[in-house]
Amino acid sequence: MVLTDINVIKRILGKHGFSFSKALGQNFLIDPSVCPRMADMGGVREGTAAIEIGPGLGVLTVELSKRADKVVTIELDTRLIPVLAETLYDCRNVEVINADVLKTDLHALIEEKFSGKSVNVCANLPYYITSPILMYLLESRLPVESITVMVQKEAADRLCARVGSRDSGAITVAVNYYADAKVLFDVGRECFTPSPNVDSCVIKLTVRKEPPVKVSDEEFFFKMVKAAFSQRRKTASNGISSGLGMSKDKVNEALELSGLALNVRAEALTMEELALLSDNLLKVRNNNE
Numbered sequence: 338m339v340l341t342d343i344n345v346i347k348r349i350l351g352k353h354g355f356s357f358s359k360a361l362g363q364n365f366l367i368d369p370s371v372c373p374r375m376a377d378m379g380g381v382r383e384g385t386a387a388i389e390i391g392p393g394l395g396v397l398t399v400e401l402s403k404r405a406d407k408v409v410t411i412e413l414d415t416r417l418i419p420v421l422a423e424t425l426y427d428c429r430n431v432e433v434i435n436a437d438v439l440k441t442d443l444h445a446l447i448e449e450k451f452s453g454k455s456v457n458v459c460a461n462l463p464y465y466i467t468s469p470i471l472m473y474l475l476e477s478r479l480p481v482e483s484i485t486v487m488v489q490k491e492a493a494d495r496l497c498a499r500v501g502s503r504d505s506g507a508i509t510v511a512v513n514y515y516a517d518a519k520v521l522f523d524v525g526r527e528c529f530t531p532s533p534n535v536d537s538c539v540i541k542l543t544v545r546k547e548p549p550v551k552v553s554d555e556e557f558f559f560k561m562v563k564a565a566f567s568q569r570r571k572t573a574s575n576g577i578s579s580g581l582g583m584s585k586d587k588v589n590e591a592l593e594l595s596g597l598a599l600n601v602r603a604e605a606l607t608m609e610e611l612a613l614l615s616d617n618l619l620k621v622r623n624n625n626e
């Protein structure tokens with residue numbers, strides 16, 4: 338069964354009385370070249386396991402199944418479960434879980450299903466929750482080699498920007514802290530049915546063993562990053578001062594201690610500078626308590 342063939346898709350969906358849900362980000366791939374590339378570039382191979390989020394009709398699942406020893410795929414839409422039972426009938430190494438990925442304990446899942454194998458995540462993500470899903474996977478320090486995902490083009494630009502460049506944002510810093518993010522290839526809107534209003538891009542996050550910078554308080558670092566980027570047209574100092582409830586004088590003291598200009602913008606700061614600033618803000622704050 339060729340799951341990228343529009344006639345096959347129509348037949349299966351018609352048989353199950355299925356209609357696409359915009360709210361669940363349901364745009365299914367119909368370009369046959371995309372999924373094999375994603376699976377190969379995502380490091381899905383013999384001797385490893387794969388986790389997929391949102392299989393839809395199973396078009397990528399089939400490619401993961403051909404390459405990995407075991408695949409677990411998590412689909413929220415209950416209506417797709419009987420469809421997947423049909424389309425993945427021959428894929429004996431695939432387990433479909435009907436759940437919301439954000440409410441799934443993936444650590445427990447990996448331990449229970451994959452018995453020590455290297456794991457890669459590979460998915461065409463529902464775009465309405467791209468950032469929450471990626472942050473959930475990264476912040477929970479999921480023991481995976483990499484996360485290869487299709488996301489909206491604009492999201493890819495932000496996620497894979499260089500920290501310290503104009504396109505960077507709080508999410509760029511957060512992703513970079515946990516992983517090395519790279520753009521793999523673009524996917525046009527015509528590669529999906531129904532065709533979305535945006536172009537897409539496949540990116541790969543190779544999970545780091547160690548963060549690229551050391552900070553004395555990780556939670557404070559991320560709070561500061563969020564605050565620094567919260568007012569994009571203003572200086573980092575303004576955002577930090579209002580976001581963290583610190584006086585402008587104290588924030589300026591920390592900026593000076595870090596050798597940074599008082600009017601620097603968050604997007605101009607490198608990972609090392611952000612880390613240093615975070616540690617110095619803590620020092621200044623603690624000195625005055």
Ligand code: SAM
Nearest residue numbers: 364365366391392393412413414437438461463
């Ligand atoms: N993998 C398929 C493909 O490439 O054709 C479908 C991808 S479609 C962009 C996203 C899929 O994610 C849909 O099947 C949707 O039902 C599912 N989904 C949406 N929200 C989800 C959630 N919170 N947890 C798991 N799956 C979800």
